[in-house]
Amino acid sequence: MTAAAVTRRNNAALRVEANKGNDGSAAADGDNGRWSPATKREDDGAKDDVWVAVDESAVSGATAGGSDGGRPMLYRTYKVKGRILHPYRFFILLRLIAIVAFFLWRIRHKNSGWLWTMSMAGDVWFGVSWLLNQLPRMNPIKRVPDLAALADQQHSSTGELPGVDVFITTVDPIDEPVLYTVNSILSILATDYPVDRYACYLSDDGGTLVHYEAMVEVAKFAELWVPFCRKHCVEPRAPENYFAMKTQAYKGGVPGELMSDHRRVRREYEEFKVRIDSLFSTIRQRSDAFNAKHAGENATWMADGTHWPGTWLEPAENHRRGEHAGIVQIILNHPSCKPRLGLAASVDNPVDFSGVDVRLPMLVYISREKRPGYNHQKKAGAMNVMLRVSALLSNAPFVINFDCDHYINNSQAFRASMCFMLDGRSYGGENTAFVQFPQRFDDVDLTDRYANHNRVMFDGTMLSLNGHQGPTYLGTGTMFRRVALYGVEPPSFGAPASQIKAMDKANKFGTSTSFVATMLDTASNQERSITPPVTVDESVAGELFALTACAYEDGTSWGRDVGWVYDIATEDVVTGFRMHRQGWRSVYTSTEPAAFRGMAPINLTERLYQILRWSVGSLEVFFSHSNALLAGRRLRPLQRLAYLHMSTYPIFTVLILAYNLFPLIWLFSDKFYIQRPFGPYFICLVTIIAMIHVIGMFEVRWSGITLLDWCRSEQFYMIGSTGVYPTAVLYMVVKLVTGKSIPLRLTSKQTTASSGDKFADLYAVRWVPLLIPTILVLAVNVGAVGVAVGKAAVYGRLTVLGMLFNVWILVLLYPFALGIMGHWGKRPAVLFVVLVMAVAAVALMYVAFRALYYPAEWSVVAASLGKTASLTGTSE
Ligand SMILES: O=c1ccn([C@@H]2O[C@H](COP(=O)(O)OP(=O)(O)O[C@H]3O[C@H](CO)[C@@H](O)[C@H](O)[C@H]3O)[C@@H](O)[C@H]2O)c(=O)[nH]1
Numbered sequence: 053m054t055a056a057a058v059t060r061r062n063n064a065a066l067r068v069e070a071n072k073g074n075d076g077s078a079a080a081d082g083d084n085g086r087w088s089p090a091t092k093r094e095d096d097g098a099k100d101d102v103w104v105a106v107d108e109s110a111v112s113g114a115t116a117g118g119s120d121g122g123r124p125m126l127y128r129t130y131k132v133k134g135r136i137l138h139p140y141r142f143f144i145l146l147r148l149i150a151i152v153a154f155f156l157w158r159i160r161h162k163n164s165g166w167l168w169t170m171s172m173a174g175d176v177w178f179g180v181s182w183l184l185n186q187l188p189r190m191n192p193i194k195r196v197p198d199l200a201a202l203a204d205q206q207h208s209s210t211g212e213l214p215g216v217d218v219f220i221t222t223v224d225p226i227d228e229p230v231l232y233t234v235n236s237i238l239s240i241l242a243t244d245y246p247v248d249r250y251a252c253y254l255s256d257d258g259g260t261l262v263h264y265e266a267m268v269e270v271a272k273f274a275e276l277w278v279p280f281c282r283k284h285c286v287e288p289r290a291p292e293n294y295f296a297m298k299t300q301a302y303k304g305g306v307p308g309e310l311m312s313d314h315r316r317v318r319r320e321y322e323e324f325k326v327r328i329d330s331l332f333s334t335i336r337q338r339s340d341a342f343n344a345k346h347a348g349e350n351a352t353w354m355a356d357g358t359h360w361p362g363t364w365l366e367p368a369e370n371h372r373r374g375e376h377a378g379i380v381q382i383i384l385n386h387p388s389c390k391p392r393l394g395l396a397a398s399v400d401n402p403v404d405f406s407g408v409d410v411r412l413p414m415l416v417y418i419s420r421e422k423r424p425g426y427n428h429q430k431k432a433g434a435m436n437v438m439l440r441v442s443a444l445l446s447n448a449p450f451v452i453n454f455d456c457d458h459y460i461n462n463s464q465a466f467r468a469s470m471c472f473m474l475d476g477r478s479y480g481g482e483n484t485a486f487v488q489f490p491q492r493f494d495d496v497d498l499t500d501r502y503a504n505h506n507r508v509m510f511d512g513t514m515l516s517l518n519g520h521q522g523p524t525y526l527g528t529g530t531m532f533r534r535v536a537l538y539g540v541e542p543p544s545f546g547a548p549a550s551q552i553k554a555m556d557k558a559n560k561f562g563t564s565t566s567f568v569a570t571m572l573d574t575a576s577n578q579e580r581s582i583t584p585p586v587t588v589d590e591s592v593a594g595e596l597f598a599l600t601a602c603a604y605e606d607g608t609s610w611g612r613d614v615g616w617v618y619d620i621a622t623e624d625v626v627t628g629f630r631m632h633r634q635g636w637r638s639v640y641t642s643t644e645p646a647a648f649r650g651m652a653p654i655n656l657t658e659r660l661y662q663i664l665r666w667s668v669g670s671l672e673v674f675f676s677h678s679n680a681l682l683a684g685r686r687l688r689p690l691q692r693l694a695y696l697h698m699s700t701y702p703i704f705t706v707l708i709l710a711y712n713l714f715p716l717i718w719l720f721s722d723k724f725y726i727q728r729p730f731g732p733y734f735i736c737l738v739t740i741i742a743m744i745h746v747i748g749m750f751e752v753r754w755s756g757i758t759l760l761d762w763c764r765s766e767q768f769y770m771i772g773s774t775g776v777y778p779t780a781v782l783y784m785v786v787k788l789v790t791g792k793s794i795p796l797r798l799t800s801k802q803t804t805a806s807s808g809d810k811f812a813d814l815y816a817v818r819w820v821p822l823l824i825p826t827i828l829v830l831a832v833n834v835g836a837v838g839v840a841v842g843k844a845a846v847y848g849r850l851t852v853l854g855m856l857f858n859v860w861i862l863v864l865l866y867p868f869a870l871g872i873m874g875h876w877g878k879r880p881a882v883l884f885v886v887l888v889m890a891v892a893a894v895a896l897m898y899v900a901f902r903a904l905y906y907p908a909e910w911s912v913v914a915a916s917l918g919k920t921a922s923l924t925g926t927s928e
């Protein structure tokens with residue numbers, strides 16, 4: 053390996069991780085000198101005062117150069133510099149010692165009364181929860197793909213990029229606007245990956261003609277959009293997001309033509325959008341016309357004058373939600389393997405594509421069969437159908453999945469994932485089941501009121517898990533190894549093909565023999581391309597039909613040991629867990645610009661429902677065969693702790709809720725000193741709490757998030773803890789006792805967006821019972837502050853300590869309070885005034901109450917009234 057090669061690879065690594073406005077499209081042309089100067093890496097390396105490269109030259113199984121027959125190293129590993137890591141770990145240890153000592157001290161100073169016992173139990177519980185969360189976080193590792201090394205490998209004889217099947221799921225064209233879905237698909241069709249080596253599948257759980265016809269429109273518009281992206285190397289390749297961008301550095305080869313091409317494509321895009329928008333009415337008008345001709349019919353008609361096999365506008369037998377036939381439609385077939393150049397500019401053809409490959413990848417529309425009486429298992433069920441159908445049509449050895457509201461933002465992302473999948477290191481590469489990218493969002497308000505960006509989770513927790521077996525599967529933006537989805541064990545525990553043969557004997561995969569044959573193909577060559585074009589004759593069609601049928605999975609292992617896992621509200625975490633339990637690894641990597649971006653619910657109620665679904669899913673994992681405690685030895689110890697924490701965190705919050713409602717007790721009685729001697733107790737408590745924040749600041753430092761991100765996460769945790777998480781616990785209790793589960797709804801995507809105000813959803817209040825507990829906590833703590841002020845007025849002594857606790861809770865619940873104020877929340881000052889007035893009102897009520905029932909104290913009260921008024925800023 054030559055020094056120059058190393059430098060170049062390092063540069064490439066940097067371009068993905070820390071791209072500073074550099075060329076982003078040249079990964080395939082490794083050697084053409086477009087990489088940044090050799091010195092750049094050293095400079096940037098010096099600037100990075102958090103991460104330092106791990107020396108992996110001694111690692112066996114891979115060669116850094118790749119020229120001597122072995123597999124090259126295709127990614128780099130970084131760890132946190134000792135300067136930060138050591139004090140960070142030291143503080144964690146210190147806190148551990150402190151809480152143990154504190155606990156012992158409390159036992160020695162045992163107080164009587166149930167309050168003391170409860171608070172002891174609670175504190176133990178908190179300590180355990182903290183440990184479960186903290187221990188796996190002590191070894192954060194960053195992994196950076198080396199695109200240049202991948203390109204080198206491709207140039208050499210061995211390397212061709214393997215095939216990828218892209219899955220995208222949608223349900224409802226209204227709740228999940230079609231515009232998002234088509235943008236997502238366009239970004240996939242245009243991404244920078246060999247066009248004959250990937251295929252795109254849309255699963256439409258609604259079975260609506262609107263989605264099908266939108267795909268037909270997409271295929272037409274893609275003929276213009278995709279070559280345009282290739283010609284000018286534009287980013288991102290989702291048109292809506294591309295056109296919304298301000299100017300950017302030009303990366304293509306013909307800058308002179310950008311202006312006119314851009315204008316032309318943009319106009320076409322506007323027309324395309326109009327066609328998409330009008331699909332609802334087009335389909336309705338067409339159907340009305342056909343139905344008028346066919347007396348007595350009330351069908352929904354396709355453009356070619358046949359009935360749509362999916363759901364109809366007027367629901368009818370066999371054509372309604374939850375009851376319709378399975379549909380597989382190949383909208384674009386496999387392209388040829390040879391480039392096909394476009395036409396030169398002409399009158400009909402204003403955009404010059406003469407030097408551009410105009411092929412499009414395969415595009416398939418799927419809607420699985422739905423029948424009443426079957427549990428369709430939501431997204432997991434849809435993914436499993438796609439897994440089977442794609443096996444017959446393209447059978448790529450890798451699979452990446454997106455929610456319909458996520459698009460590819462960095463067209464190098466597929467290549468970046470391949471750097472991990474194809475890496476030569478013995479513990480990496482072929483034992484890597486999936487590569488997880490962070491979820492990044494476009495629509496979130498500037499201050500991220502409801503912690504939608506979730507940076508603490510993505511940039512903190514996931515980086516930490518990189519240091520163990522790898523991140524959990526997060527549902528979208530995940531590249532999988534197909535055989536890992538089939539439930540086989542990693543190659544280090546047995547050859548995948550023979551495992552599949554053995555499992556097939558037990559009819560674990562269902563009855564389709566051609567499907568099992570494709571599984572064996574994938575297992576025996578995991579770097580193959582995709583299956584050459586399939587002619588869908590009658591027998592293939594029949595086979596596809598069988599694979600989309602509800603009954604296919606009866607009596608098989610689908611949903612348990614094979615495919616996405618069922619019966620858990622968060623299919624993602626549990627599916628990833630199954631792989632980790634089998635000994636697979638996973639990789640977390642973030643690129644710059646972000647690999648994928650999407651939409652998040654910014655409405656308070658939607659957001660709470662989202663985390664309700666997640667926390668219910670977590671608890672379901674705990675009470676299932678996927679409990680981390682039941683996993684075998686292949687699940688590493690700290691990975692196990694992380695999963696344990698992930699599946700139990702809602703339980704701890706019941707106590708947080710209790711603590712938050714605690715003031716209720718001392719509002720009405722003076723039971724307040726739950727631990728005597730109170731002085732030392734209080735000081736210890738504050739120290740221990742303060743240490744969490746010190747440790748948190750170290751995490752902010754190494755994860756590279758902002759202080760605001762961190763605060764938002766704390767606040768949102770408290771909001772969840774006072775309402776959603778205890779509700780999830782209640783849900784779980786009901787489920788365990790009665791065996792029945794209440795259905796959880798789909799996250800509704802921004803539906804008020806059309807009103808012109810980008811953040812309209814942020815200010816919309818949707819009242820639901822889920823808001824009540826948190827409102828109660830707010831009220832109790834406002835009340836407590838008020839009474840404390842009142843007491844100060846009566847007794848002339850301010851109970852600062854108690855109030856500190858209440859004020860702290862109010863600070864944490866602040867985003868929630870803003871949220872329920874709706875439009876008033878635009879001016880936080882209003883909230884402040886409201887809060888002060890509420891406190892004053894309670895204080896006055898308290899004083900009045902005292903005056904009424906304890907007239908003897910009246911003189912004292914009268915004397916201190918003036919003080920109250922000045923404290924609360926009101927005058928009488
Ligand atoms: O019956 C269903 C229900 C949902 N989906 C799709 O599943 C995806 C995720 O649903 P969504 O309501 O958007 O959930 P979110 O809370 O936004 O999603 C996060 O959390 C989910 C786990 O609860 C993961 O599956 C997602 O990938 C992850 O982004 C969407 O594409 C849906 O179209 C289906 O295909 N069929």
Ligand SMILES: [Mn+2]
Pocket residue numbers: 455457651799
């Ligand atoms: Mn979503």
